Amino acid sequence: MKRFWFSTLLLLILFNSFFLSSASAHTNNSEGFSNIEVKEKSLDYELKLDLEELGHALEKETEQKELIDNKIVQQYVNAKLKLYADSEAINGTVVKTDIEMIEDRAFAVINLAYNFEHKPEKLVVEYNMFLDDSDPSHANFASIKMNGEQQEKILSFESREIEIGEVSFLQTTKQFIVLGLEHIFTGYDHILFVISLLIGAKTIRHIFTLVTAFTIAHSITLALATFEIILLPSRFVESAIALSIVYIALINIFNKDSKHQPWLAFGFGLIHGFGFAGILSEMKLDTNHMATSLFSFNIGIEIGQLIIVSIAFPIILWIKKITIKPIKWVIPSTSVAILAFGLVWFIQRAF
Structure with missing residues (x-):
C-alpha cells in the first residue's frame, strides 16, 4: 500500500512538472539565425527567430501570423539588435516577414534593410534578442559577408558582438x-x-x-x-x-x-x-x-x-x-x- 501511494505521488510530481513546463511560454535554449550581407550602400539582414519565444518576448499569442506583422516587432528588433557602421548607429527597417518551419519548429523570418551614405569599413553587430528578457540561454548562429570576407559566430549571453573590417x-x-x-x-x-x-x-x-x-x-x-x-x-x-x-x-x-x-x-x-x-x-x-x-x-x-x-x-x-x-x-x-x-x-x- 505504501508503495502504491509513493508511486502515485511520484507520478503526480512528474506530471505537474511536465504540465508547468509545457504551459510556460519559454522554449529554453531557443535558437536564432542571422544571415548578413553588406553591399555598397546597404545591408541585408535576414533574422530567423523561434516564433514561440518571440511571442513570449512580445507578450503576444503565437498562433496568428499577425504576430510578425505588428509594428511592435519593428520596435523590439531595433531595441534589441544594434548595428554600427563605422561607429554610427543605424536603424533597420522591416521590409518583409514570414514564417518558416525548421526541424518541425516554427520560426519568424524577419528581413531587415539598413542604408548607408557610403560603404562602411567596419561593421559591428550588437545582439540582445531574448537574452535579457525571456531566454538567457538563447543562441544565434550568425553569418556575415563584407568586402569579400565571411565570418561566422555564435551569439549568446556571454558573447553578443560581431566585428568585421577595420576603420583606417x-x-x-x-x-x-x-x-x-x-x-x-x-x-x-x-x-x-x-x-x-x-x-x-x-x-x-x-x-x-x-x-x-x-x-x-x-x-x-x-x-x-x-x-x-x-x-x-x-x-x-x-x-x-x-x-x-x-x-x-x-x-x-x-x-x-x-x-x-x-x-x-x-x-x-x-x-x-x-x-x-x-x-x-x-x-x-x-x-x-x-x-x-x-x-x-x-x-x-x-x-x-x-x-x-x-x-x-x-x-x-x-x-x-x-x-x-x-x-x-x-x-x-x-x-x-x-x-x-x-x-x-x-x-x-x-x-
Missing part, C-alpha cells in the same frame, strides 16, 4: 572631425552660449581667453564622459546647459558693462563638455582608435567654434560702435531672445 586612421580622423563640425553647427544651445560670451567680451584678447577657458573645460569633461570615468544624467546636463545660457543672457541684459571672466566660461564649459559627449555615447567607438576619435571630434568642435567666433564677433563689435538708436537696440534685443530660448529649453528639459 585617416577615415576615423575625417569622420569624427566632420561629426564635431556637424554637432556644433546643429547644437543651437552651444552656439547661443558662445554668442552670449562674445556679447560680454571687450577685446580680441579677452574673447581669446574666454574661448580658451571654455575649450579646455569642455575638452576635460568630454574625455571623462567618453571614457566613462564620470557620467551624469542627460536630463541634468541638458537642463544645466539651458541654465548657463539663461545666466549669461541675464548678465548681458542687466549689466551691459560687465566683463565676463574666464572662470565663468570654464565652469560652464565643464557642463557643455558632458553635452558634447552625448552624441559619442550613442556610438560604438572603436577601441583601437578611441583616442583618435575623441581628439578628432574635439578638433571638429573647435573648428566650428572658431568659425562662429570669426563671423559673429566682428559683427558684434561693429554694432557696438554704431550710435544710431535703432541699431543700438540690436544687441539688447538679441540677449532677450537668447534668454527666452534658454528658458524654454530649461522648461522642456527639466520637466
Whole structure:
C-alpha cells in the first residue's frame, strides 16, 4: 500500500512538472539565425527567430501570423539588435516577414534593410534578442559577408558582438572631425552660449581667453564622459546647459558693462563638455582608435567654434560702435531672445 501511494505521488510530481513546463511560454535554449550581407550602400539582414519565444518576448499569442506583422516587432528588433557602421548607429527597417518551419519548429523570418551614405569599413553587430528578457540561454548562429570576407559566430549571453573590417586612421580622423563640425553647427544651445560670451567680451584678447577657458573645460569633461570615468544624467546636463545660457543672457541684459571672466566660461564649459559627449555615447567607438576619435571630434568642435567666433564677433563689435538708436537696440534685443530660448529649453528639459 505504501508503495502504491509513493508511486502515485511520484507520478503526480512528474506530471505537474511536465504540465508547468509545457504551459510556460519559454522554449529554453531557443535558437536564432542571422544571415548578413553588406553591399555598397546597404545591408541585408535576414533574422530567423523561434516564433514561440518571440511571442513570449512580445507578450503576444503565437498562433496568428499577425504576430510578425505588428509594428511592435519593428520596435523590439531595433531595441534589441544594434548595428554600427563605422561607429554610427543605424536603424533597420522591416521590409518583409514570414514564417518558416525548421526541424518541425516554427520560426519568424524577419528581413531587415539598413542604408548607408557610403560603404562602411567596419561593421559591428550588437545582439540582445531574448537574452535579457525571456531566454538567457538563447543562441544565434550568425553569418556575415563584407568586402569579400565571411565570418561566422555564435551569439549568446556571454558573447553578443560581431566585428568585421577595420576603420583606417585617416577615415576615423575625417569622420569624427566632420561629426564635431556637424554637432556644433546643429547644437543651437552651444552656439547661443558662445554668442552670449562674445556679447560680454571687450577685446580680441579677452574673447581669446574666454574661448580658451571654455575649450579646455569642455575638452576635460568630454574625455571623462567618453571614457566613462564620470557620467551624469542627460536630463541634468541638458537642463544645466539651458541654465548657463539663461545666466549669461541675464548678465548681458542687466549689466551691459560687465566683463565676463574666464572662470565663468570654464565652469560652464565643464557642463557643455558632458553635452558634447552625448552624441559619442550613442556610438560604438572603436577601441583601437578611441583616442583618435575623441581628439578628432574635439578638433571638429573647435573648428566650428572658431568659425562662429570669426563671423559673429566682428559683427558684434561693429554694432557696438554704431550710435544710431535703432541699431543700438540690436544687441539688447538679441540677449532677450537668447534668454527666452534658454528658458524654454530649461522648461522642456527639466520637466
